[in-house]
Amino acid sequence: MNLQEYIKKVQNKEIDIIEYTKKVLEECKKINKEYHYFNTISEDLALTQAKALSKNPKGKLAGVFISVKDSICVKDIESTAGSKILRGYKPIFHATAVEKAINEGAIIIGKTAQDEFGFGGFAVNVGLDFQIPLNPFDKKRATGGSSGGAGGITQKASFPHIALGECTGGSIESPASFCSVFGLVPSYGRVSRYGLIDYGNSFDKLGPLGKSSDDCALMLEVIAGFDPKDATSLNKKTESYTNYLKKEVKGFKIGIIKEAFGEGIDPQVKETVLNAIKKLEKKGCTIKEVSLPLTMKYGIPTYYILATAEASTNLAKYCGMRYGTTEELKGNFDEYFTKVRSKNFGKEAKRRIMLGTFTRMSGFRDAYYIKAAKVRTLIIEEYKNALKDVDVLISPTMPLLPPEFSELKNLTPLQNYMLDIMTVGPNLAGLPHASIPVGFTKDLPVGMMVISNYLEEGKLIQIGKEFNN
Amino acid sequence: MEINKELILKVAKNARLNLSEQEIQEFIPQFKEVLNAFSQLDKLKTENIKPSFQPGEIRNNVREDIIRESLSEEEILKNSKHKKDNYFLGPKAL
Numbered sequence: 090m091n092l093q094e095y096i097k098k099v100q101n102k103e104i105d106i107i108e109y110t111k112k113v114l115e116e117c118k119k120i121n122k123e124y125h126y127f128n129t130i131s132e133d134l135a136l137t138q139a140k141a142l143s144k145n146p147k148g149k150l151a152g153v154f155i156s157v158k159d160s161i162c163v164k165d166i167e168s169t170a171g172s173k174i175l176r177g178y179k180p181i182f183h184a185t186a187v188e189k190a191i192n193e194g195a196i197i198i199g200k201t202a203q204d205e206f207g208f209g210g211f212a213v214n215v216g217l218d219f220q221i222p223l224n225p226f227d228k229k230r231a232t233g234g235s236s237g238g239a240g241g242i243t244q245k246a247s248f249p250h251i252a253l254g255e256c257t258g259g260s261i262e263s264p265a266s267f268c269s270v271f272g273l274v275p276s277y278g279r280v281s282r283y284g285l286i287d288y289g290n291s292f293d294k295l296g297p298l299g300k301s302s303d304d305c306a307l308m309l310e311v312i313a314g315f316d317p318k319d320a321t322s323l324n325k326k327t328e329s330y331t332n333y334l335k336k337e338v339k340g341f342k343i344g345i346i347k348e349a350f351g352e353g354i355d356p357q358v359k360e361t362v363l364n365a366i367k368k369l370e371k372k373g374c375t376i377k378e379v380s381l382p383l384t385m386k387y388g389i390p391t392y393y394i395l396a397t398a399e400a401s402t403n404l405a406k407y408c409g410m411r412y413g414t415t416e417e418l419k420g421n422f423d424e425y426f427t428k429v430r431s432k433n434f435g436k437e438a439k440r441r442i443m444l445g446t447f448t449r450m451s452g453f454r455d456a457y458y459i460k461a462a463k464v465r466t467l468i469i470e471e472y473k474n475a476l477k478d479v480d481v482l483i484s485p486t487m488p489l490l491p492p493e494f495s496e497l498k499n500l501t502p503l504q505n506y507m508l509d510i511m512t513v514g515p516n517l518a519g520l521p522h523a524s525i526p527v528g529f530t531k532d533l534p535v536g537m538m539v540i541s542n543y544l545e546e547g548k549l550i551q552i553g554k555e556f557n558n
Numbered sequence: 559m560e561i562n563k564e565l566i567l568k569v570a571k572n573a574r575l576n577l578s579e580q581e582i583q584e585f586i587p588q589f590k591e592v593l594n595a596f597s598q599l600d601k602l603k604t605e606n607i608k609p610s611f612q613p614g615e616i617r618n619n620v621r622e623d624i625i626r627e628s629l630s631e632e633e634i635l636k637n638s639k640h641k642k643d644n645y646f647l648g649p650k651a652l
Contacts, residue, residue, distance in 0.1 A: 181633045277613045291612045320619045321612070383602075390596045401573065408574070410648050412637035418649050423574065425649035431576040439575055443566070443585065444592060446573040453559075460599050462609030467602070469610060503591045519613025543614065 148194025184284025201238030212237025240264025259512030266536025277519030302553030339373030401445025
């Protein structure tokens with residue numbers, strides 16, 4: 090039964106949604122024991138929503154089970170962004186995207202595991218006392234991150250489910266690739282950020298992870314749109330994204346990013362993605378090589394300077410006063426804030442706060458922060474030029490197969506950051522992009538990343554559909 | 559600029575972080591490696607380039623100034639253990 094058939098059955102009261110929700114929650118608990126995809130399972134909320142739905146089964150997402158990345162606020166449900174410093178925080182409002190999904194009949198099943206505040210590409214930098222999510226295909230390997238729990242539960246769920254994730258520099262694409270699901274990152278500003286626990290405000294984007302391109306299209310249709318509560322949300326008309334599922338890809342011009350298939354890429358990942366491109370060629374797409382030399386060479390330092398600078402200012406608000414973890418009120422404010430922060434931030438959070446504080450410090454600001462913001466302009470221009478001649482750009486999503494935890498342990502922070510090579514570019518430029526599952530090699534999944542022009546999410550959905558199971 | 563313990567402590571103080579000796583010793587080589595990679599950008603000429611603080615141009619989106627109900631004091635204070643007389647209670651400022 091596909092998602093649309095299920096929704097119709099719920100709307101027609103052919104399914105006992107309360108009983109079904111109970112079963113789904115049991116399955117979530119079972120999966121969670123083994124794989125650690127949830128920080129919280131919102132049992133009471135899900136059952137309340139199921140009861141309401143049983144009386145009034147309406148909405149585009151009627152009865153669809155939605156998991157929400159822990160950094161996205163759900164009213165009265167502990168929302169920690171995977172950080173010990175936010176333990177106990179229960180938002181007094183829903184994020185706009187969550188509210189929109191609920192208004193369309195969605196049932197919220199819980200908050201998914203992530204790197205603390207989104208600081209990582211593998212979901213191993215979870216906050217102090219949190220558990221690391223395990224890859225659904227091999228428990229010795231990472232789910233990808235930072236929306237690792239979202240990727241994992243999307244793969245493992247046997248029930249109709251869509252994950253609401255969030256991406257700053259690759260946090261939807263990486264887990265989508267490593268967990269073999271579809272992940273869609275909309276244009277910056279297309280989906281409201283209201284109610285998101287920020288990482289980097291000029292980068293953060295909410296988006297869906299689903300088992301098919303159809304699931305992502307449906308969810309985007311529900312959550313996209315202007316929101317007066319988010320000053321950076323776009324005041325432009327949204328589209329019926331599901332309409333793109335009926336359109337053919339014939340005639341699309343595809344740009345293959347030359348540098349993304351060169352040195353440092355796992356040869357099997359490369360081969361799998363090139364085979365997927367051949368499939369598109371057979372469907373009537375034309376192929377052309379495109380070069381993005383600046384982005385591929387300078388994308389990583391540009392992204393990490395800007396994102397850590399933004400993160401360090403965002404995390405300044407966590408000081409144990411108004412919400413989250415607190416300590417006994419002792420000492421002056423400096424001593425108190427320092428104590429709470431030092432005790433409750435994890436190592437990667439501290440490292441990024443330190444890097445971001447440094448690059449904004451008097452004397453260094455022009456050399457790092459302003460310089461990177463200027464290079465960002467050059468990178469945006471490079472994409473604009475590249476997309477003049479083609480409809481979409483394609484690369485592997487990740488340069489490697491899902492790594493084993495033991496391999497990640499030996500990497501320095503810089504080596505770790507370098508693995509975001511494919512994903513930081515479109516995120517610097519705020520362009521919509523998607524990771525599409527295109528096959529397996531050595532029993533491990535491979536994702537292909539497709540980038541389109543600003544507000545052309547429809548093209549991603551069209552291409553994604555060609556790889557639906 | 560030398561990346562040493564003194565610099566790390568200065569940054570940590572600004573960031574309101576108290577680092578252990580072990581954390582300091584770990585951060586020194588890591589900072590060296592990362593900042594060296596950041597310095598790659600020096601190779602690019604950017605004198606006449608405008609910085610981008612957002613991926614696209616965003617105009618001021620200001621809402622209409624309409625009086626509406628806001629959150630209650632009870633809701634605002636709900637998540638804090640430290641409160642008194644409907645205010646947040648903080649550490650000593652002086």
